[in-house]
Every structure is written in C-alpha cells, then in structure tokens.
Amino acid sequence: MIVTDKFVFVHLPRSGGTFVSDVIRKCFPAAREIGYHLPRLLLPKEFSHLPVLGTVRNPWEYYVSWFHHQHAKQKHGPLFSFVTENQTLDFVGTTQNELNLCINENLDVLLQALPENFNYQERNIPNLTRDVMCKIRGTGSGLYSFRFNQMFGPGDGVYFCRVESLRNDLIEFFESIGVASASLHSCILGLGNKNISAHAHYSTYYTADLAELVSIRDRQLIERFGYVFERASESKMMTKAASTKPHGSS
Numbered sequence: 001m002i003v004t005d006k007f008v009f010v011h012l013p014r015s016g017g018t019f020v021s022d023v024i025r026k027c028f029p030a031a032r033e034i035g036y037h038l039p040r041l042l043l044p045k046e047f048s049h050l051p052v053l054g055t056v057r058n059p060w061e062y063y064v065s066w067f068h069h070q071h072a073k074q075k076h077g078p079l080f081s082f083v084t085e086n087q088t089l090d091f092v093g094t095t096q097n098e099l100n101l102c103i104n105e106n107l108d109v110l111l112q113a114l115p116e117n118f119n120y121q122e123r124n125i126p127n128l129t130r131d132v133m134c135k136i137r138g139t140g141s142g143l144y145s146f147r148f149n150q151m152f153g154p155g156d157g158v159y160f161c162r163v164e165s166l167r168n169d170l171i172e173f174f175e176s177i178g179v180a181s182a183s184l185h186s187c188i189l190g191l192g193n194k195n196i197s198a199h200a201h202y203s204t205y206y207t208a209d210l211a212e213l214v215s216i217r218d219r220q221l222i223e224r225f226g227y228v229f230e231r232a233s234e235s236k237m238m239t240k241a242a243s244t245k246p247h248g249s250s
Helices: 017-027 059-071 078-083 091-099 107-113 130-136 143-152 163-176 182-190 208-217 219-225 232-243
Strands: 052-056 158-162
Touching: 017 052, 017 163, 017 182, 052 143, 052 163, 059 091, 059 143, 059 208, 078 091, 078 107, 091 143, 091 208, 107 130, 130 143, 143 219, 158 163, 163 182, 208 219
Parallel strands: 052 158
Antiparallel strands: none
C-alpha cells in the first residue's frame, strides 16, 4: 500500500500494481509505502479520508500470469508448492487446485505450511498467513476473487483501473481527483510495462472445463467488471477496433 497526501493505492498482486507504484513514486514526491500488499482494512485512520485507488484484471488472465510468474522464481512458497503438488502439475491441474481451494479437503496441509504472522514491511513475498487462508474455506471463491476480497473488502468507494486499459484508467483517476498534469500524463504513457510474465494469450492455456470453472468460482468479480473469456483472435480484433475508434467515443 502506498499513501500520498492526495490518495491511497492498494496493491493487489499480479494486477498491474508494480506499474502503478512506479508511476506514483516518480510523480508524487510525498508518496511512501506503509506495507507491502497491505489490505485496505489495515489502512491507518489518518488516511481514511483519502480516495482509494486499486487495480483489477480479467480472472482468466490472472491465473495464467500467476502460474508463469511463480514458475520463473527460483524459490517457491507454500501456496505454489501446494497447488502444483510440488511442481508436478501443469497449468490446468494447478489452476484447478487454485479454484478449488475453497473446497479442498486437504487445506489444513497448506495452512500448517503457512506462517502464523506476516511482516508487511518485507517485500516480494505473499502476505498469506494461516489466519488469512483459512477464511477461503467454504466461500466458493477462486483464489483471485478471494485475494481481491481480502485486499479491498466490498470495494465500496474504490476507483478500480482495469489492467486491460490501465494507462487510460489511471489518467482518468488522476483527472477525477484534480491532480492530473502534462508531466504525469507523459509519465503514464511513456513508462514501460513492469513485472510482466512471458506467456501466450491466456485463452490458449485453458480447456473448456477449466474456463467454465473460472466463470463459476470468480463469477462475482467477472460480473462486477464485465469480463468475458476471449479467444486470441477475438482479442486482436477488439484491440484493432479500439485503436481505430475516434477519440472521445465510447
């Protein structure tokens, strides 16, 4: 979580947060991080009056990004080891486990491997403790929806930027709170993508059954933000259409 004198940014993992954090640090001198992936619930009262900024991405894409990002690491945490069954499962098997953590009869095995406490001042480790993850049991939610709810709660009053339109959404947020400037605009449009994982279009990794399971487990998030499962060809067509759309049209 990053706080400034104008707004607060809550960083949901694997959802464009590194890019947003870099923009904030470059353009807002007073910005300071008060906790790595600190949930909104733990926002100090002195900042509770400030607008809250968050990010979100297509759940189908999230699971692909998370899988490849974790595989690229040299050291893996308990969650990754559990859902991959010690790296013996491919994307389909791993994601099935992520989506079914809420009903996994062996969840206690994962809980015992997780720490009891978490130091939010440490970076690049997931803020998942036994107390946090035990709450997924019986929710019916996939891992991404669970993390979203953990980080934002109901999400009321949060301005969400979609990863798919991150730069434009971020500019709109800054305009809405009256801090937009030419230099900020240039920074957002000129800064390179951050912390991305190398993979093909997300749709190529899914079986029909797995894609359907995401639609069930992450239904609330999908419906809230209007996400759909797009094939690679459909995504290219939509991107091309958006690039040729007259400026200012909706």
